[in-house]
Amino acid sequence: MARVDLDGNVIKPMTICMIGAGGFIGSHLCEKLMSETLHTVLAVDVYSDKIKHLLEPDSLPWAGRIQFHRLNIKNDSRLEGLIKCSDLTINLAAICTPADYNTRPLDTIYSNFIDALPVVKYCSENNKRLIHFSTCEVYGKTIGSFLPKDSPLRQDPAYYILKEDTSPCIFGSVEKQRWSYACAKQLIERLIYAEGAENGLEFTIVRPFNWIGPRMDFIPGIDGPSEGVPRVLACFSNNLLRREPLKLVDGGESQRTFIYIKDAIEAVLLMIENPARASGHIFNVGNPNNEVTVRQLAEMMTQVYSKVSGEDAIETPTIDVSSKEFYGEGYDDSDKRIPDMTIINKQLGWNPKTSLWDLLESTLTYQHRTYAEAIKQAIAKPSAN
Ligand SMILES: NC(=O)c1ccc[n+]([C@@H]2O[C@H](COP(=O)([O-])OP(=O)(O)OC[C@H]3O[C@@H](n4cnc5c(N)ncnc54)[C@H](O)[C@@H]3O)[C@@H](O)[C@H]2O)c1
């Protein structure tokens, strides 16, 4: 049966130029587009490991509908041609691990602002639709975080719920280089919005709120650098796999809402296939029901990992570490992130489904199956010197 959009119209197969297709979100989006739709993907990235299973062998049912283009968008003249021959461009390419924001601020700003400029320009000049991936970090800190600790207003949602069209963007000082990423993302959002207003660019901006699941980042020393610091899911997975305590930065008091990648990808597919409802909008995509402190996340991951691995937790499951020690000078943090869901609900009728426990169970089952043996071997191997 033909796929229809939310208004009952038949969806015509389209060609999508997906930049950053080889990353965590890109790999899940490619999987979804291949298995459930007839769209074609021109997958652009410098890496392809996470989508290898979709590219080979030639006998896959979607062979011919996905093509990999290994290119760096910083300096490759083929980019404009790929955008020109697509109906839609999705830009996911970015440096997006907090450990980089204060230690590699120039790379972070270039990647999230300067390198995204040509993509916006080619879409605007060629009248092509753009779905750009921003971040919930553009909200920065909540208004409530500036109130006295014992203020009853801190309990009032007006002081912490993050709304696309009314919440301010509150960052720390320039010395706090953590905000280099959020600030670059905010400026590219403003530029895209202005291209829409002044030049008619058809755009959608996505603000993901901590999407997590299989294939997120890397496990240090296994499929990424030993000294590398990925995002929290991979940091904690690595600690659990190695039977080390999970490190709680500055007491693990910050709060996050985590959403299962597969729920979030459903929202992106709705945006792709319902341009009339998605264009001109900025969408929060998160799960407001899955809020925890980082300490609670560590405790839950420890319990879930015990269940899926069959191993008892270690005696001291967590340790405290200062942010200066863990991330270096210039780190700062978002205190709390709860997305308002009104706009995405109204435009696309979308809602997240998976509870935090369930998404951790499937994700940690994947981590255990994928990495436990490799970690055992790495630990058993005598060191090189
Ligand atoms: N995962 C989340 O929860 C989350 C949250 C907020 C925002 N985002 C945003 O979503 C996007 C994708 O995030 P992700 O989690 O999949 O990250 P990721 O690091 O797994 O994927 C990004 C991909 O972009 C590629 N890339 C980077 N620079 C490139 C360049 N110059 N040329 C070609 N390819 C390049 C990388 O190789 C990588 O495969 C990013 O823009 C990120 O800021 C993600």
Ligand SMILES: O=C(O)[C@H]1O[C@H](OP(=O)(O)OP(=O)(O)OC[C@H]2O[C@@H](n3ccc(=O)[nH]c3=O)[C@H](O)[C@@H]2O)[C@H](O)[C@@H](O)[C@@H]1O
């Ligand atoms: O995922 C998102 O929505 C956005 O937020 C992330 O930022 P953040 O949530 O701060 O990054 P994580 O690495 O996932 O850290 C979450 C929290 O855990 C803490 N943490 C991290 C790692 C660790 O080992 N221990 C620990 O306590 C951090 O200090 C932070 O408070 C990243 O900036 C982006 O990928 C993205 O734009």
